[in-house]
Amino acid sequence: MTQTNPMRLLNRGALLGLLLEEPRLTRAQLAGRSGLSKVTVTAIVQDLLEEGVVHEAGRASGTTGRPASALELSPHVGTAAGIDLQAHSLQIALSGPDARRVDEHGLELSGAAAVNEALEEALRLIRARSPFGPLRTLTVALPAPVGEGGLPQEPNSLPEFDAAALRARCERQGISLEFANDVNxxxxxxxxxxxxxxxxxxxxxxxxxxxxxxxxxxxxxxxxxxxxxxxxxxxxxxxxxxxxxxxxxxxxxxxxxxxxxxxxxxxxxxxxxxxxxxxxxxxxxxxxxxxxxxxxxxxxxxxxxRGPAQGAAASSARRLREALLAGPQEPRKENA
The missing domain is CATH 3.30.420.40 (ATPase, nucleotide binding domain)
Incomplete structure (x- = not known):
């Protein structure tokens, strides 16, 4: 795919947007709903298949004539994660970019001093399960306001959490990270x-x-x-x-x-x-x-x-969708 072609990227985003809204569509349905020619749709779909972003999902029902092959997002296109940190508990919510299914997990903490070790355990759990593919986006819900610099500020009810260390780790691994207030x-x-x-x-x-x-x-x-x-x-x-x-x-x-x-x-x-x-x-x-x-x-x-973890996963899913619509994804770096 010619990544420098703005019109090609725009058309790619339009087709992916349709598949994010409705999971199983044929090439003819994509052409009809997007207004793009069948030739353009076929070429872009081939790009998306080669990228591993979409896959063939069997034959579509309800179509006239010979059943056509339906397309849907790959089930392993990327995991969007939300983590809710509290002094004695950690909640995890995982979804794909369409946020249609959310997997939830919980960990107990011995106290605020153990929050960074618990977060390490949570990241290991996410890597081991990765229900929707590699971890691409992460949002952490914190009991603190988050300012313009994107880091927690006062009044911070969990000062033991090392936000800067997690940010550095995610930068090394190519994971999009955001912190946000838990109640927000x-x-x-x-x-x-x-x-x-x-x-x-x-x-x-x-x-x-x-x-x-x-x-x-x-x-x-x-x-x-x-x-x-x-x-x-x-x-x-x-x-x-x-x-x-x-x-x-x-x-x-x-x-x-x-x-x-x-x-x-x-x-x-x-x-x-x-x-x-x-x-x-x-x-x-x-x-x-x-x-x-x-x-x-x-x-x-x-x-x-469950609200903070759910909201965090929704925020991560939104950023993952935006990244997918913007263009082909860079390969994820190996976990450090």
């Missing part, structure tokens, strides 16, 4: 395929062992703020009658629940959100229903504690 990724998962699907303006409140945070969608886009710290309740203070003010995360009950309920209700009302999403069994639910206007819904999270 959970909000991404809920917006894409969970309780917030179809809701352009919503907020997710997630309580975890490392703290509590908000994931905010405005106008259909994740809002992370000027410095990546939107939703970081670890920075928010709450007044107490006789003790001055304290960080809201460190309040005792019932002040903690009351403070969080008023804060979330004020945010949802002031921004005119359509819904607030909570974990199942959250003590905030009843109080929020009292505080919120009737037209702001309170809904239960679809993914719950």
């Amino acid at each position: 990724l959970a909000a991404v998962a809920e917006h894409a395929a969970g309780a917030a699907r179809g809701a352009d303006n919503s907020v997710l409140l997630l309580e975890r062992e490392t703290g509590v945070g908000l994931g905010l969608f405005l106008g259909g886009q994740l809002y992370s703020g000027e410095r990546g710290r939107a939703g970081e309740l670890g920075l928010t203070r709450w007044p107490l009658p006789t003790q001055g003010d304290r960080l809201i995360e460190r309040l005792e009950e019932p002040q903690r629940t009351e403070g969080l309920a008023y804060l979330v209700a004020a945010l949802a009302t002031a921004l005119d959100l359509s819904q607030v999403i909570l974990q199942a069994g959250s003590p905030l639910e009843a109080r929020l229903r009292e505080l919120l206007p009737a037209d702001i819904r309170v809904r239960e999270s679809f993914f719950g504690a």
